[in-house]
Amino acid sequence: MTTLVTIGQAAKQTGLSAKMIRHYEEAGLLKKANRTDAGYRLYNSQQLQQLSFIKQARTLGFSIAQVSSLLDLWRNPQRSSKEVKQLAEQHLDEIKQKVAELQQMQKVLQQLADSCCGDDQPQCAILDGLQR
Structure with missing residues (x-):
């Protein structure tokens, strides 16, 4: 069974703020999170890994567009x-x-x-x- 975490827990685990996580979702860098019946976002381990990747790329100064390209390459085993x-x-x-x-x-x-x-x-x- 996949463990799902809330946006607050995802923020703690990745070192990103909840606001930045929502921003990366809106920018299309991260697949929209599933939601609970109450509307809370839930993130799986793959999304947490992607968030860590995004954070590191942004720390190195890559733009959102560059991060998007890097994510596409990262996800592509044929790259x-x-x-x-x-x-x-x-x-x-x-x-x-x-x-x-x-x-x-x-x-x-x-x-x-x-x-x-x-x-x-x-x-x-x-x-x-x-x-x-």
């Missing part, structure tokens, strides 16, 4: 690992781009902060630099 690797490498490239953008922002902001006297005078190199 090619090449497809999975391509998705991961594409995401890795996006992360590298974001890191480069953040480093550039840090550099400019550090230059602005270094050029500001930080005294009681109204002149501020940071505000001047933001006007450009």
Whole structure:
């Protein structure tokens, strides 16, 4: 017999909030849960495993669309690992781009902060630099 758990129990077991579990259901990442006569959602072990998968993928920054693709690949025993690797490498490239953008922002902001006297005078190199 399959053990079913409520959304509260699923949240505890997966580390997700009930709100996020409902969101992932609505986004189509997770099959709609069966419901009790009283309307409570019930999740089986396969759904809990999928929720853990989704949480880990989201923790790594994959978008909902990317997670959907990864889930499709995960569920498909005929998949090619090449497809999975391509998705991961594409995401890795996006992360590298974001890191480069953040480093550039840090550099400019550090230059602005270094050029500001930080005294009681109204002149501020940071505000001047933001006007450009």
